[in-house]
Amino acid sequence: MPFLKLRDGAELFYKDWGNADGEIVTFSHGWPLSSDNWENQMVFLANKGYRVIAHDRRGHGRSTQTWDGNNMETFVDDLEELFKHLQVKDAVMVGHSHGGGEVTHYLGKHGTGRVKKAVLVCAVPPLMVKTASNPDGLDRSVFDGFREAMHKDRAQFFLDIPRGPFFGFNRENAQVSEGQICSWWRQGMATSFKSAFDCIRDFSETDFTEDLKRIDVPVRVLHGDDDQVVPIKISGLKSVKLLQKGTLKVYKGGSHAIHNINVDEVNNDLLEFIRG
Template identity: 60%
Template sequence: MATFTTKDGTTLYYKDWGNGPVVSFSHGWPLSADAWEAQMFFLASNGYRCIAHDRRGHGRSSQPWDGNDMDTYADDLAQLFDALDLKDVTMIGHSTGGGEVARYIGRHGTKRVKKAVLMGAVPPIMVKTDANPEGLPLEVFDGFRKAYLEDRAQFFLDVASGPFFGFNRPGAKVSQGAIQSWWRQGMQCGHKNGYDCIKAFSETDFTQDLKKFDVPTLIIHGDDDQIVPIGAAAMKSSKLVPNAQLKIYKGGGHSLGDTAKDELNADLLAFLKS
């Protein structure tokens, strides 16, 4: 099992599959690197080296009490890149992981980065503020925290069974396996780590980070994303990232890596080759 220890003693688990140009994957809340397996298998099979870590407090990584914030997440990833001496990386981030990619570039620049992909990503900021009136009210995330503390296992099951995959939409093809996999990954997350991460993904403002992007960037979002609504996310991010390419998946939900797997894999491969 491949692991790396950060400067503050946190052990991060990571997968390192294949050989070739490097692609990194940053997962969403409260998941792990397992969420990217379909994309990693596909791209590694097409000549790429695919690296995905479990964020601190998630999956098989250790569960420190502190550091459950975007600055630390980005610094952890930077230390992993340095330890593996990765160059010309295409960084791919989903949901919270998209915030991690944005904050990484904002704090560490693109000396090791060739391209970036933000998919269903939380930037520029999820919560409603005076500067972001299209955002979701803070009460929404307070509700997340309340449900999390009352019955985390049931809350995770409800999210996976409904809005995350869009299984609550009429005619949706429901996969019990996908629900169980999401629930399993979520329950691996440290209790405090997962709780703290709600604030990290919802209240962090990535506006200035996005303005620092200076590599080709693909922004992908489903127009029926019930977790990260497209209007306050991709539509704004695509205007903040210089020369960003925006692709909207019609009828697409939040978890395109599962529900639109073949289309997403093809789009990622095409972007890597472009």
């Protein structure tokens, strides 16, 4: 399995699939998952002739479980190291949830020299938590509840999330997939407790407003209007207004995991945007 040794000695696991000479599409996963969460999109695009790259964020999946550095500044610097190593250029970056924050801050900090387009899928920007300047955000007690649940019984909490709001399986008449639930739990439990715990603050309290304003390439925002984890009102609808070249597609009835549930629709939307 391919690993990149980073500047501090940590090893970053990554997948590099498809046509080695094809256009590049990169994927950043959400909390507390791994690159495995993008497998449907990666296989689809690889079969279309693209080179698809995804990594397990440090502390997640198969990457080194570092004690420190579980924050957005470190994550995007790791990603820049990976892009240099793999000679990424003219890429399309795709990020889901916390990974959408990673894409946004990467572009805000490291610029768009390697990237021609980006896609934010049910992503956390611009800011999730409620503050004086962000009164529509979620109360801090929501995220305190996450931390309390992790301390009490992480394994059960990591079953409750996919059985409920993540995939929208708590909605009436939802077609529940035990496979999706098990896959989410497996990925989540492979992430270190410390990383998963620290990242609750990272995805909820990081303000991506200025990053969004700096991005000068086209960005497609995909968001479900029934996202119970990152409500569209505080995220997608705001992000598209801050982006210089942002466009929005709303998935009617879509959950937080549209790329896992509305697989064909998301795949085709990605392909259309990449080709366009």
